[in-house]
Amino acid sequence: MPRESFEIGPVRVRAGRRQSLALPITRLVTGADVDLPVRVVHGREEGPTIWLDAAIHGDEAVGVEVVRQVLAGLDPKTLRGTIVAVPIVNVLGFMTGSRYLPDRRDLNRSFPGSPRGSLAGRIAHLFMTEVVQRCTVGIDLHTGSDRRTNLPQIRADLEDPGTRALAEAFAAPAMLHARLRDGSLRYAARERGAKVLLYEAGEAWRMDPWAVQAGVVGVQRVLAALGMTDPVEEEPPPPSAVSWRSGWVRARGTGMLHLEATLGQRVEKGERLGGLFDSFGKRVRLVHADRAGIVVGRTEAPLVSSGDAVVHIAEVEDQPPA
Structure with missing residues (x-):
């Protein structure tokens, strides 16, 4: 039918x-x-x-x-x-x-x-x-x-x-x-x-x-x-990194932002992610990772103020938190 x-x-x-x-x-x-x-x-x-x-x-x-x-x-x-x-x-x-x-x-x-x-x-x-x-x-x-x-x-x-x-x-x-x-x-x-x-x-x-x-x-x-189509790839893709917690690193000062962290980068707690500079190029503050994980988001704004979200880090774990 x-x-x-x-x-x-x-x-x-x-x-x-x-x-x-x-x-x-x-x-x-x-x-x-x-x-x-x-x-x-x-x-x-x-x-x-x-x-x-x-x-x-x-x-x-x-x-x-x-x-x-x-x-x-x-x-x-x-x-x-x-x-x-x-x-x-x-x-x-x-x-x-x-x-x-x-x-x-x-x-x-x-x-x-x-x-x-x-x-x-x-x-x-x-x-x-x-x-x-x-x-x-x-x-x-x-x-x-x-x-x-x-x-x-x-x-x-x-x-x-x-x-x-x-x-x-x-x-x-x-x-x-x-x-x-x-x-x-x-x-x-x-x-x-x-x-x-x-x-x-x-x-x-x-x-x-x-x-x-x-x-x-x-x-x-x-x-x-879902069985709706045939697979488009011959080999299975690599598995996703799994995260149960994530958070944004926030600027601790105001200035022109120069980010070194890239999307997908694995970082350790305390690792340098970039820096803030004044209009004459003097460094005002460094930006450090507040946790270990993978960079899943970042700001593209050239100027940030104290408290602005700068880098989004997802903690990578195998099991959900207790």
């Missing part, structure tokens, strides 16, 4: 087909409609239904390209299962390069949303009802926030065996156990029974090729692990 069509919004996608659609969000004062762009790849064969999303924060472009490349490599005639892709969730923020919505709300603190709430709440509700409730697994693609760049990494609930297995399949350089935040997509989706991986890589409003490539290959590995 042929597989049933996949229904979403006003359309039905036949098995073995792909289709784009637009879910209405709001109307601008100009009269132009703002829609949520969705692309469905409905495989000919049975399998899981998962979603891919990017640009929940409107200044994060890496994930949009990851989604594009992943979809370009899929054939609905051989895909086992269904993929619902939303490459730009925060459409209004993305158009202006803003992390937030026009009312300054953070969309990733507005889930599960409400059909009668704020603009952020309405977008969140639309995403939950039309996308998340149809899926069992989601991959949420992000980058570092303003003037920060991140090593490719997965953040997830590593205490859940099923979620951890997916994180291991993604095989990013690092995977971090991340607590769930109320209002986040990951929290709201988990409450509805979905397993979610949050991918972080690169810098906001940049198209870092290495971050895109790691994201594309990682998503392809997850699809293969």
Whole structure:
């Protein structure tokens, strides 16, 4: 028997087909409609239904390209299962390069949303009802926030065996156990029974090729692990470094920052990471690691003030803390 069509919004996608659609969000004062762009790849064969999303924060472009490349490599005639892709969730923020919505709300603190709430709440509700409730697994693609760049990494609930297995399949350089935040997509989706991986890589409003490539290959590995596609690699990738704790080293003075620490670098407690200098080149303060671990994030700001986050270090452990 042929597989049933996949229904979403006003359309039905036949098995073995792909289709784009637009879910209405709001109307601008100009009269132009703002829609949520969705692309469905409905495989000919049975399998899981998962979603891919990017640009929940409107200044994060890496994930949009990851989604594009992943979809370009899929054939609905051989895909086992269904993929619902939303490459730009925060459409209004993305158009202006803003992390937030026009009312300054953070969309990733507005889930599960409400059909009668704020603009952020309405977008969140639309995403939950039309996308998340149809899926069992989601991959949420992000980058570092303003003037920060991140090593490719997965953040997830590593205490859940099923979620951890997916994180291991993604095989990013690092995977971090991340607590769930109320209002986040990951929290709201988990409450509805979905397993979610949050991918972080690169810098906001940049198209870092290495971050895109790691994201594309990682998503392809997850699809293969779920049995939706055939593996794309002949040899298994190296395992991710596992971290149960992480923290930012903060500047202990104000000055021009010269960082020596690089993403992915292993550091020891007390190791020199860089220095702060005044405008004449006099060194004001050195920056040292406050823990041993791997550098998973760093600021790209040339000027920092006392207390600013400078280097993100993830402690690498084999077992969760007692």
